[in-house]
Amino acid sequence: MHKADVVKFFGSAHLAAIALDIRRTSWYDLSDPLPKAYACELEVVTAGGLRVDWSLYPRKYPMPERMPKPAPPRRRA
Numbered sequence: 001m002h003k004a005d006v007v008k009f010f011g012s013a014h015l016a017a018i019a020l021d022i023r024r025t026s027w028y029d030l031s032d033p034l035p036k037a038y039a040c041e042l043e044v045v046t047a048g049g050l051r052v053d054w055s056l057y058p059r060k061y062p063m064p065e066r067m068p069k070p071a072p073p074r075r076r077a
Contacts, residue, residue: 001039001052003032009050019045033057 003016010016017027020038030038033056042050 001034001042001050001056003027003030003034006034006042006050009046 003013006016007013010019013027014024017024020027020041033039033053034042036052036057039050039052039057043052
């Protein structure tokens with residue numbers, strides 16, 4: 001997610017910083033594209049109005065061919 005898209009959505013860097021619960025000066029210190037955690041947070045805060053572009057965040061390790069099956073839920077006694 002690029003900073004310009006966030007500013008366009010909110011109308012200003014100040015309002016974007018408020019949405020992320022950070023100081024306005026911290027907004028200008030963020031990298032472009034935004035860190036993955038902030039991008040995910042903005043997707044939740046805007047209820048999908050802003051979407052994470054996963055192509056901007058390449059994986060360090062490839063996904064395995066087969067994912068292990070999740071364990072069945074435990075029953076409480």
